Amino acid sequence: MTATSLDADVEHALSTLPLEDKVALISGDGLWSTRADARLGLPRVIVSDGPVGVRGHRENEQHGSANFPSGTGLAASWDRSLLERIGRQLAAEARRAEVDVVLGPTINLHRSPLAGRNFECYSEDPLLTGDLAAAYVTGIQSLGIGACPKHFVANEAETDRTKVNNVLAARTLREAYLAPFENVVRNARPWMVMAAYNGVNGAPMTENALVAEPLKGEWGFDGAVVSDWHAVYSTTGSALAATDLAMPGPEKLWGAALVEAVRCGQVAEAEIDRKIRRLLTLGRRVTAGRNQAINPSDAGPLARAAAAAGTVLLENRDGVLPLRPAGPTSIALIGPAALEPRTQGGGSASVYPDYTVPPAAGLRNALGEGVRVTTTQGAWLADGLREPRPGECTFDGAPVQLRWLDAAGAVLETQAGRLTTLTRGRTGVPAGAAAVELSTLFTPHLSGSWQLGYKGIGLGEVTVDGVPVATADSRDRAGNLEEVLIGAPDVSGPVELTAGTAIHVALRFTWAGDFMLFRVGLGVAEPRLSQDAEIAAAVQAAREAEVAVVMVGTSGAVESEGFDRTSLRLPGAQDELVAAVIAANPRTVVVVNAGAPVEMPWRHDAAAVLLVWFPGMEMGNALADVLLGAVEPGGHLPTTWPAVLADAPVTTTAPRDGELAYTEGVHLGHRGWARQEPAPAYWFGHGLSYTTFAVSAFSLRHAGAGVSAVLTVKNTGTRAGKYVAQVYASAPGSEVDRPAFWLAGFGTVQLAAGESADLEVLLPVRSFEYWDEETGWVLEPTLFQLAPASDAGQAAGALAGPLAAHWDGAIA
Structure with missing residues (x-):
């Protein structure tokens, strides 16, 4: 059958389809799938979060996945080829999880350092963001899995995200916030694009004219536009707009109400047909993709390489890094991120890692038994419960036992649980189950008064050796999916425990009857020393070690989807901890485990400062690789870091009277920093290396419809390394309000010690x-x-320096 006859058959089937059936097709069939229709040859399409892995459509923590670095960690590599490799690996992960479309990448910009979801996005810069996103999408789709860039558009904050109206000038929209989407649509042709929660210039994005123009019209996007989950806020407004699919489903506003709107003439049936045709295009791509073979591969080596490639060396005094493998005989690993590292951010971007390599394990694996590695808490990220650590909970070889119970309490099924926190959708619960019981043997490492309990929305009771210690009922809040996933409360009670003596802990949990998704997990909190005593213990450990590595960072209560940050200060007494350890041991390396900027008042006192972002499941191995010099810290900042929040060009994400005005216009990120004082702590593009580079020549030449720069670069150091070329532009004679300088192009090259190379960097005309x-x-x-320039802070001097070149805008 030819494509023409196939289209004719489909059009005939579409013309005979009952209106109710048509409307049903443009709304999801559950949390993660669309509705199939054999009459149209339309398959059921499975989608899944998220950008750093593929969680899968089952919403079942028993099915693990690869966990790659956060968006900021990937962007810090400045490496298109790496992002394409990540995309191909995610395609393999998607095929393993029976997923057709990955909901990512997240390509909103870092407008303010307070935005709670910055860790999931790439950069403050539209060119860097767009080029890396295009590579990521190309990699995924090259293997027959779809990608869905999000969130279109101007979704740069979480505060009141479903209600806020963001106000942007047309030029600001085009040059900054639409730019990465245009780049990825034109150059990578994604199968889907997700419309954001927020409004822009008066209309919610699912009802906004920008979805039609420029996305579908001018840019030629031929895929399907899907709403963010529960982001359809009206019947006629959204149906008349260019949004094609409401998720999750069935969406009530696109159900009987939409059928009635069509019948009474408020919405033409042709509008519904247009949306279905978009879904048919998606369906054909999915069908073809399922026939494309993808060879399974081990994600570990790539996750490890990616984490190192995005690690940024911010400071390195007296060359303390890399530590020589034969050098230190003892390392004190100190700080909350050493014991409870964050491999990923919170919210919809999170996945269930197949495994996680803790920092201490990574160092011990690399150093061997001859080097003493000790761990000390030093400070706490937050009050309240934490998840049990590996080894604290065990039951017949697994962390927990799961018993699924019917309404009468009878056991329907027993499973070994791989995690102490359960996340389940309806398909992840055995038929007839009304409750679940998690049982485990918990072995404390300290004696004293512990808090034992759980975190979750529902009816829960925790017992210790059969005695109830904590109970609560919050089933009336189960309809708020965001609260279920992000804002569930702690419920706990005190229990006296003896170090090394195991106790039986059971959590019986009953979810709401009409649930779509629940999440519940065991939580513990050990007896704590005073903060002064914790720091004193850390200082003692630092004094007794040749090298101190202090690991600090943010918590899920500080940096996550669902809310914006209120401060850039590290939570708890982490700053005091770092200062005390530095005073005790001059060979102190500080490792920052955060997804976005934090204030670092001690940064000039530490021997070295490493930024590892949220580095994924191979965190410990990658950190050891960088600390010991097995690989380079390959990262450069994809966003500017202020010394203190008050210095940042944009210091609020809170709307006023429902509106958030982007008054800075095109001057975001380093462009905004360029026209103010004081200077930031670290400029966009900053990143040190274990080797050194020199640029001896710089010239321009025509390249196709644009221009390119050619740099002659030499590795002048004693070891191989990656050079990140950053080419900045300015237009001092312009009659337009332009930034003082801006990133015009970038590229990377690997050079051996003493090696020289000519590196060509394409400078798009759009720049x-x-x-x-x-x-x-x-x-x-x-x-x-x-x-x-080596970073944006050096750009002004470089543009006035001897290597600067000029271009008159002529196109060959």
Whole structure:
């Protein structure tokens, strides 16, 4: 059958389909799937979060997945080829999880350092974001799995995200916030795009004209536009817009109400047909993709390499790093992130890792038995319960035993549980089950008064050796999916325990009867020393070691989807801990385990500062690789880090009277920092290496429809390393309000010690154009200055320096 006859058959079937059936097709069939229709040849399409892995559609923590670094960690590599490799590996993960479309990448910009979801996004810069996202999408889709860039558009904060109206000038939209989406749509042709929760210039994104133009019209996007989950807020407004699919489903606003709107003439049936045709295009791509073979592969080595490639060396005084493998005989590993490291951020981006390599394990694996590695808490990220650590809970070789119970309490099924926190959708619960019991033997490492309990929305009771210690009923809150996943309360009670003596802990949990998803997990909190005593113990450990490695970071209560940050300070007494350890041991390396900027008042006192972001499941091995010099810290900052929050160009994410105005215009990130004082702590693009580089020549030449820069680069150090070329531009004679300088192009090259190479960096014409509301994109007839710089802070000097070149905007 030819494509023409197939289309004719489909059009005939569509014309005869009852209206109720048509409307049902444009709403999801559950949390993670669309509705199939054999009459149209439309398959059921399975989608899944998230950008750092593929959680799968079953919502069942028993099914593990790879866990790659956070978006900021990946972007810190500045490496398109790495992002494409990550994409291909995610395609293999998706096939393993029976997923057709991965909901990612997240390509909103870092407008303010307070945005709670910055860790999931790539960068403050639209060019860096767009190019890396295009590589990621290309990698996924090259193997027949779809990608869904999100969240279209201007979704740069979490505060009131479903209600806020973000106000942006047309030029700001085009040059900054639409730019990464245009890049990925034109260059990688994604199968889906997700419309955001927020509104822009007066209309929610699921009802916004921007979805039609420029996305589907000017840019030629031929895929399907899906709403963010529960982001359809009206019947006619959203149906008349270019949103094609409401998720999850069935969406009531696109059910009987939409059928009635069509019948009474408020919405033309042709609008529904147009949406279905988009879903048919998606369905055909999915069907073809399922026939494409993907060879399974071990994600571990790539996750390890990616974590190291994004690790940023912020400071390195007297060359303390890398530590020589034959050097220190003892290392004190100190701090809350050493014992409870965060491999990923919170919210929909999270996955269930197949495994996690803790920092101490990574160091011990690399150093062997001859080096003493000790761990000390030092400070606490937050009050309340924490998840049990590996080894604290065990039951017949697994962390917990799960017993699924019917309404009468009879056992329906027994399972070994791989995690102490359960996340289950309806398909992850045995038929007839009304409750679950988690049982385990918990062995405390300290004697004293512990808090034992759980975290979850539902009816729960925790017992210790059969005695109830904590109970609560919050089933009336189960309809708030965001609270279920992010904001569930702690429920706990005190229990006196003896170090090394195991106790039987059981959690019986009953979910709401009409649940779509529940999450519940055991929680513990050990007896704590005073903060002064904790720091004193850390200081003693540091004094007794040749090298101290202090690991600090953010908690899930500070950095997550669902809310914005209120401060950039590290939670708890971590700053005091770092200062005390530095005073005790001059060879102190500070490792920052955070997804976005934090204040670091001690940064100039530490021997070295490493930023590992949320580095994924191979965290410990990658950290050991970098600390010991097995690999380079390959990262450069994808966003500017302020010394203190008050210095940042944008210091609020809170709307006023329902509106959030992007008053800074195109001057976001380093562009905004360039026109103010004081300077940041670390500029966009900053990153040190274990080797050194020199650029001896810089020239421009025409390249296709644009221009490219050619840099002659030499590795002047004693070991191999990665050079990240950053080319900045300025237009001092421009009659348009332009930034003082901006990133015009970037590239990377690996060089052996003493090796030289010519590196060509494409400079897209769009890097020099500006948006005029009447005429569109304009290449201004002015003289552009261009120069390579080691980071944005060096750009102004480089543009006035001897290597600077000029371009008059002429296209060959």
